[in-house]
Amino acid sequence: MSIARARLAVIIVSYCNADDVDRCLRSLARSDLDQFEVLICENGGEAAYTNLLARLVGPDRILKRISNDSDVLDLPQKRLASVASCRFQARANVVRIGLAIDNLGYGGGVNAWLEPLLSVPDWDAVLVLNPDTEVDPRALSELVAKSAAGYGMVGGNLVFDASPDKIINYGLHWSRMTGRVIAIGRNAPVGSTPSAENLAKIDAISGACVLATRACVEDVGLMAEDYFLYMEDLDWGLRRGKHRIGIADKAVVRHIGGTTIGSAVTIEKRSDLSIYLSARNSILYARRFAGWRWICHFGIGLLYAARYLIRGSSSAGKVALAGLLDGVNGKTGRPKVVPGAR
Structure with missing residues (x-):
């Protein structure tokens, strides 16, 4: 079964949180964008990988297995020991689930798919998406449309899961004087547009949901891996060079936050x-x-x-x-x- 390359690749890094991934995929299955495929990296080892497949794949699950070994991405990769090729039950979008050779961290998990993706043609952008997010039906198409307007890195309205009428942030600002990371637009009403002043302060889009065009990724390179977790999104954003940051204010993404590592506020x-x-x-x-x-x-x-x-x-x-x-x-x-x- 040969399936043409989708224009958008969605990368999700999992760590023993199959329920989060399932919820995220169910939201992606409602997307109004047709041309996207999903690449999942399970960092939690073989038992977590087996559990993830059991949670996602089957007659009563969100995915079904397919045979698509004509595509290089369906084969084990440099840092992916196994790859299960699937598609949504109700639509043709391909979902590949890879088992990482070790716990690669967030940047490493993203790169485990992004690196081989750079060697294949015909995709335009990659969306790095946390597993504990849910995207509204219009979110992917709004993010892609904003990138097509000349923006290399694009974010949306990242909102609190418990308070979906409030913005978590439009993006992140790093203070060179104090080193503190500031969430730009925090608690602003959903659907609002950041002011030109706030937009100019954004150094990076949150790694919970960041779209990067192929041209941007080819210029900037892969995510930094040596942080393991935290700051790799700011590192990526600060290296973006000529590529502009844009906000798709109609792209709403709910984010629970802290389900993998326990990064609650208190x-x-x-x-x-x-x-x-x-x-x-x-x-x-x-x-x-x-x-x-x-x-x-x-x-x-x-x-x-x-x-x-x-x-x-x-x-x-x-x-x-x-x-x-x-x-x-x-x-x-x-x-x-x-x-x-x-």
């Missing part, structure tokens, strides 16, 4: 891994892009670590401090053990 619910990586990667990023100012960023990071102590979570403060120090020492990649973890 200290009590935030995981040690989330605290550690946020602290470590803020310093790694600053050392690359802030010059000598990274020392100031480190000082501000210490104040944030102290805030955990003041709020009664000494263990979280110790984890944050360990992350900051590992950032100073240039430690990258997946942490085998989170220092100071509870």
Whole structure:
């Protein structure tokens, strides 16, 4: 069975969260855009991969298996040990589910599909999408239309799942003075358009939902992998060069957030891994892009670590401090053990 290449490739990185992926796929199946295919990378190992296939594929599931071995993407790839070729039950869009050879992190999971995708012709853009998102029916077509107007990286209205009338952010701004990441447009009403002033502040589109054109990806390159998780979207955006950022204000995407790593806002619910990586990667990023100012960023990071102590979570403060120090020492990649973890 030979299926022509779709114009948009949607990449989803999963880590043992099959229910999230299923919900995301069901929203994609309602899209008004015809020409897209989905590429999923399961980072959680063979048991998670088997569970994901069982959750997604079957007569009473969202997908059915197909035989499409004429396409190079249906074969195991450099960092994908297995690939299951499927399609939606009710439409012809192809969905490929790949098993990563290891836990590659977010950037690595994206690149596991993006790298081989760059070697094949006939696609125009890639949409990196978190598994814990749901896209409105018009979202894909609105994002694609905005990119066609001359924008290399495009975001939409990323909204809170619990408060879908409020914007999480249009994009992200990184303060070169303090190192803090600011969500532009946070709590703005859904459907609103960012002002020219706010649009000019956006350094990157959130990795929860970012469309990049092929020309942009070919110029900018793959996502940075050594952060493992967090800051790879800002890194990608800051490297975009001549490629403009655009916002498709009618593309609504609901985002639950924190379902994989536990990156909830409150200290009590935030995981040690989330605290550690946020602290470590803020310093790694600053050392690359802030010059000598990274020392100031480190000082501000210490104040944030102290805030955990003041709020009664000494263990979280110790984890944050360990992350900051590992950032100073240039430690990258997946942490085998989170220092100071509870």
